[in-house]
Amino acid sequence: MKIGVLALQGAVTEHIKSLRQAGAEEVVAVKRKEDLADLDGLVLPGGESTTIGKLMNQYELMEPIREMAKSGTPMFGTCAGLILLANRIHGQDWAHLGVMDALVDRNSFGRQRESFETDLTIKGLEGEPYRAVFIRAPHIMEVGPGVEILSTYQNRIVAARQDNLLGTSFHPELTDDVRLHQYFVDMVRESVKLNS
Structure with a gap:
């Protein structure tokens, strides 16, 4: 099982570390x-998200990633990654990958200085509440x-899943809790089993 982390911007090394801790056998940075x-x-x-989208186009990654998503490859978008997955963006008449049936509002929790942490109940995660880190987060x-809603915060949807696509408003890679990465690794494992 081989999982990639799009390495154009963001907390790439943290995601790689979390995926490894969650049991992924091989994790690679994706730049080309x-x-x-x-x-x-x-x-x-x-x-x-706008910068990542431009870089994805520049490196000719947009179309192949869109095709992968449509063909059933599991994908996990966190914060800007969620915006990349969505097929509708509030106040914008175009989307990036456009593969997840969701309307997303960018920076809906305010600017950088309004970043915060909170406990969430997330469907599919056992045990205590999940400590989520929100930084200029969308919802x-x-x-x-x-689309299945997995978690809400103040009546806003902050985690959802549509078949092979998983999206969160927050940054699961910035905590020591790898349960969401484990959830994604299980999705990948299931997909590999189905396609073998």
Whole structure:
């Protein structure tokens, strides 16, 4: 099982470390189109979504990643990565990958200085509440019928899943709790089993 982390911006090394702790056998940084070969799953980390989108186009990654998502490869978008997955962005008439049936509002929790941490209950995670780190976070305003809401905070959707796509408003790689990465690794494992 081989999982990639899009390495154009954001907390790439933290995601790689969390995925390894969560039991992923092989984790690689993805910077070029060739790096996508043989991947069983892909993480789209935080950062600035417009910048990441431009870089994805520049390095010819947008189309192949979109095709991977459509063909069922598990993908996990965190913060800006969630914005990249969404098919609708509030106040914007275009999307990036456009593969997840969700309307996302960018920076909906305020600027950098309004960053915060809070405890969340997340569907599918056992044990105590999950400590989530929000930094200039987006939130999901609405979802289509095929999207399962996994967590909300102040009546805003902050984690959701649509088949092979997982998205969170917050940064799971910035905590020592690897349960969400474990959830994603399990998604990848399941997908590998189904396709073998």
